[in-house]
Amino acid sequence: MNHDPTLPRGAKDVVSTHSVFGSPCWVSLTSRDLQTTEDFYTAVLGWRWRSVKLGDHFRIALANSVPVAGVAAVAAMWQMAVAWTPYFAVPDADEAVSRARERGGTTAVGPLSFPPGRAALLADRDGATFGIWEGELVGNWEAWRRAAPTFISLHTRDAFDAALFYGEILDWASGVQGCCEVEYEGGEVVLRSQGDIVARIDSGAVESAPDPSVRPHWQVHFAVTDVEACARASEKHGGSVLREDAAEAILRDPDGAQFTVTSRRER
Numbered sequence: 001m002n003h004d005p006t007l008p009r010g011a012k013d014v015v016s017t018h019s020v021f022g023s024p025c026w027v028s029l030t031s032r033d034l035q036t037t038e039d040f041y042t043a044v045l046g047w048r049w050r051s052v053k054l055g056d057h058f059r060i061a062l063a064n065s066v067p068v069a070g071v072a073a074v075a076a077m078w079q080m081a082v083a084w085t086p087y088f089a090v091p092d093a094d095e096a097v098s099r100a101r102e103r104g105g106t107t108a109v110g111p112l113s114f115p116p117g118r119a120a121l122l123a124d125r126d127g128a129t130f131g132i133w134e135g136e137l138v139g140n141w142e143a144w145r146r147a148a149p150t151f152i153s154l155h156t157r158d159a160f161d162a163a164l165f166y167g168e169i170l171d172w173a174s175g176v177q178g179c180c181e182v183e184y185e186g187g188e189v190v191l192r193s194q195g196d197i198v199a200r201i202d203s204g205a206v207e208s209a210p211d212p213s214v215r216p217h218w219q220v221h222f223a224v225t226d227v228e229a230c231a232r233a234s235e236k237h238g239g240s241v242l243r244e245d246a247a248e249a250i251l252r253d254p255d256g257a258q259f260t261v262t263s264r265r266e267r
Helices: 034-045 094-101 139-149 158-170 228-238
Strands: 024-030 049-050 058-063 066-072 084-090 106-114 117-123 129-135 151-156 181-185 188-193 196-203 217-224 239-245 248-254 257-262
Touching: 024 129, 024 151, 024 239, 034 049, 034 058, 034 066, 034 228, 066 084, 084 257, 094 106, 094 117, 094 129, 106 129, 129 181, 129 217, 129 257, 151 158, 151 188, 158 181, 158 196, 217 228, 228 239, 228 257
Parallel strands: 024 066, 084 129, 151 196, 217 257
Antiparallel strands: 024 084, 049 058, 058 066, 106 117, 117 129, 151 217, 181 188, 188 196, 239 248, 248 257
């Protein structure tokens, strides 16, 4: 498996993971067909697209001109699963990988150099995949935070155990200036960065379940103004709706990647 070439690159007003860490900082999608992927997410989320230097298989998604996600149409070429993957900011990729391994996690890729930073793709001890990124963050950090996913959520076997695993790797609730805060609310773990909810962890996934949407996994939630319109656009453009209510809908794109659209009023 190769490294992810759709990770953020530096720009003006650069912020480094050495000063902002532990929080989700990027999301990336692997797909099979780039044109189908572009058409689908343009219709559902209104994204526009920017090319990258690495070739025709890669794109950066823009929301109101702000880079919000990377897409790599390499799932078939590199024999990778079609999925959305969140990346967390870390000050030292080698140290983060070492901590993950010591605590029962596994490394799929890296750390590898990818100027202006370094990246690795990991899995926690229950098999949920996530990435880490050390280096410059996408151009304007606050603009990304506002335009990016509402939050990400981990559905796993034991929320408390998972919070300990990620907290020890990503310095959550460590007391270090700038670290993420962790709260426990009714059996759910809530992660906050600078006051904003950026991740949730809840228990109940069945590790051996045949459906990959049930096994432990990170789910990406995108903020939208009209959940119903997104659901109908998904169905019209080759995707499907797995669950829908007034506040959010779980969707599946034409390649099978699962994500959630959440009403901005629910943020």
